[in-house]
Amino acid sequence: MSPDAPPRSLFDKIWDAHLVETEAPQTPGVVYIDLHLVHEVTSPQAFAELEARDLAVRRPDRTLATIDHATPTLAFDPADGPAYASDAARKQVETLGENCRRHGITLHGWDSPHRGVVHVIGPELGATQPGMTIVCGDSHTATHGAFGALAFGIGTTEVGHVLATQCLLQRKPRSMRVTVDGEAPDGVSAKDIILAIIAEIGVDGGTGCVIEYAGEAIEALDMEGRMTVCNMSIEAGARAGMIAPDEKTFAWLEGRQHAPQGEAWEAAKQSWSQLFSDPGAKFDREVRLNAADLAPMVTWGTAPDTGIAITAPVPQETTASRKKALDYMQLKPGEAVTGARVDQVFIGSCTNSRISDLRDAARIMQGRRVADGVRALIVPGSVAVQKQAEAEGLDQVFRQAGAQWREPGCSMCIAMNGDRGEPGELVVSTSNRNFEGRQGPGVRTILASPATAAAAAIAGAVADPRQLAEVEYV
Amino acid sequence: MSEFENFQSRAFVLPQEDIDTDQIIPARFLTTTSRAGLGAFAFHDWRFDRQGQPTAHPLVSLDTSSFQILVGGRNFGCGSSREHAPWALLDFGFKAVISSEIADIFRSNAARNGLLPIVAPAEAHAWLLHNPGAAVTIDLAGQSVQVEGGPSFSFDIEPFARHCLLEGTDPLGFLLARRAAIQAHEARMT
Structure with a gap:
């Protein structure tokens, strides 16, 4: 940096390096995209648009596809093929296969050892790298920001734009820095930190912004924890x-x-080490939290900013929307969330399906049994995570506890593949959204960490995992 | 996309805050490879009970020939990036969405498909929430909303999105015309 150059944030540096054309009053900037991740649900209409206009995919080498949202998670006999929830789901997956073949795009389909949830496999393959711009037709694309990339979700029309031009039309968003000081107490995970951040800034607190997470507690996280934090940025609107x-x-x-x-590799590392916010870099908004104040978190409502410490009572709510959320969740202000009877537990999703998440869950489940009447679904994020977990014997811990060990996919996070809850059921879930009906019509969702979800499976009710954590997983 | 024309219609109000894309179109209806016909699934789980029977929700009997403007509570369209959400609302019969705050991705998806996202000042938004059925006139070129018997207001829209809506301009065509600049950028990268 020259002495006269104004200090720039990490976001500014990546943004500037990818401008094909700067924005003007009447036109947005043209931003180059280094990596485009594609899945079956949000891409077919974009490929159809290319077909209709007789356009090619500009950079198939910068495009990577997988199948995850609509894929069943029950193991299948290759002779029979996967048991899709519907013919439409089958057709959607097959359509992605045809589109990738036609355009020369690498697809990690059923036969690939690298298949998995799109935001798990990108980093796993090393396709996600610092300083990149990364997009996907999926709002949880921010996950890749854990590596110092600028990664965001786009709609299907924009998927078409990137396929055809490798570029997007964008105005520069505002910036926010969330600094988490201090040391997180034992039993407080990355998921608890991000649920606390979202509760602090609100479900729309990050609208229009790119968030940079910084501070001691963020630096202390491993890469998988950092992915969990970045993953849920959209749940604060960012x-x-x-x-x-x-x-x-x-x-x-x-x-x-x-x-x-x-x-x-050496050259890349050299260049990546320049990717930090300069001292004095300006942010439109700054927020600070202290990790030492945090406890395991659970949500009580139907928006992701309704997280509270698991030891705290359900708050008094005044707005009609939040009162309606309490009614839907069948929870009462002033009462504890712990003790609420649980019907299902889901451990998985692009938020919490990586190996460290499964280790956290196994540590709680080791030598214990899932409570009678509770269905516990454990869905690894990728084939690689699945194999690693099996090599470590985690699958046996889960199976012996009475949980179901499934094939990789998005599963009950979005509940469009047949994995879902029944009306009225209470699900403790490591996923990212507790919207009404997200996990099936009428299903009530409590968001929590893998350890808290595992504790709920064992207790048959919402429970503080710190009370079960004395068993060390070896 | 056809050119967006000024129109007058009645405002249909859904006062809840944080109406997310899973309410607008539940995920189980996303296993489609088309963008057509999604109006059948718009607010599906508000309009139909678990047996598939219509509920008592006012959306069930809504005549969208006279109610083409949806007024939603604060933070409308939060959640996923699914463009199926604006596709469903357009196919259902809405032409504009008004709220005091509209989630980023939904807002951009909506504008690209001709569903005009309008962020209203808090006061005007509150008036609309409390006066369902108000007659509202939308003037995109003038960036103004006239409300019969209520507060009129002007609104912001990204100038290029406005241009594309008014002229029926195709943003992909605009990007394709930048081929030389894109090539030059790619050459600098290596």
Whole structure:
């Protein structure tokens, strides 16, 4: 940085480096996209638009596809094929296969050892790298920001724009920095930190913003924890969340399939180490929390900003919308959430389906049994996570506890593949949204960490995982 | 996309805050490869009970030939990036959405499809919430909303989105015309 140059944030640096054309009063900027992730649900209409206009995919080498949302998670006999929830779901997955073949796009489909939830496999393959712009027709694309990338969700029309031009028309968003100081107490995970952040800034507090997460407690997180934090940026309304890359980032990426190798690796690391917010960089809004004040979190309502410490009572709500949410959740102000009888537990999703999440859950479930009448579904984020968990014997811990160990996919996070709850059921879920009916019509969802979800499965009710954590998982 | 024309219609009010995209179109209806016909699933779980029978919700009998403007509570359209949400609302018969705050991705998806997203000042928004059925005139070129018997207001819209809506301009065509600049950027990258 030259002495006269104004200090820039991490976001400013990545934004500036990707401007094909700067924005003007009458026209937005043209932003180059380094990596475009594609899945079956939000892409078919975009490919159809390309067909209709006789356009090619500009950079199939910068496009990576997988199947995750509509795919069943029950193991199947290859002779029979996957048991899709509907013919439409089958057709959607097959359509992605045809589109990828036609346009020369790598697809991690049923036969790929790299198949999985799109926001799990990008980092796993090393396709996600610091300093990149990354988009996907999926609002949880911010996950990749954990690596110091600018990553955000787009609609299907924009998926078409990126397929055809590798660019998007964008005005520069505002910026926000969320600093989490202090040290998180034992039993407080990345999920608890992000639920606390969202509760603090509100479900729309980040609208129009890119968030940078910083501070001691964020730096202390491993890469998987950082992905969990960035993943839920959209639940505070922010399209993107990001964390400056550091040695942990580089160590996590080194040697992965798409990561640079040899001399290129050293050069990349050199350039990535410039990716931080300069001292004095300006943010439109600053928010500070202290991790030492946090406890495991659970949500009481039907928006993701309704997280409270698991030890706290359900708050008194005054607005009609929040009162309606309490009615829907069948919870009462002043009462504890702990003790509420649970019907299902879901451990999975792009928020919490990585190996460290499964280890956290296994530590609680080890040597215990899922309570009678509770269905516990454990869905790894990718084939690679599944294999790793099986190598560590985690699948056996889950099976012996009476939980179901499934094939990778989005599963009950979005409940469009047949995995869902029944009307009125209470589900403790490690996913990212507790909207009405998100996990099936009439289903009540409580968002929580993998440890808290596992504790709920064992107790048969919402329970503080710290009371079950004395058993060490080896 | 056809050109957006000024129109007058009645405002239909859904006062809840944070109406998310899973309410606008539940995820189980996203297993489609088309963008047509999604109006059948708009607010599906508000309009139909678990047996598929119509509920008592006012959306069930709404005549969208006279109610083409949806007024929603604060933070309308939060949640997922599914463009199926504006596709469903348009196919259902709405042409504009008014709220005091509209979620980012929904707002951009809506504008790209000709469903005009209008962020209203808090006071005007509150008036509309309390006066369902108000006659509202929308003037996109003038960026103004006239409310019969209530507060009229002007609104902001990203100038290029406004241009595309008014002229029926195609943003993909605009991007495709930047081919040389894109190539130059790619050359600088390597």
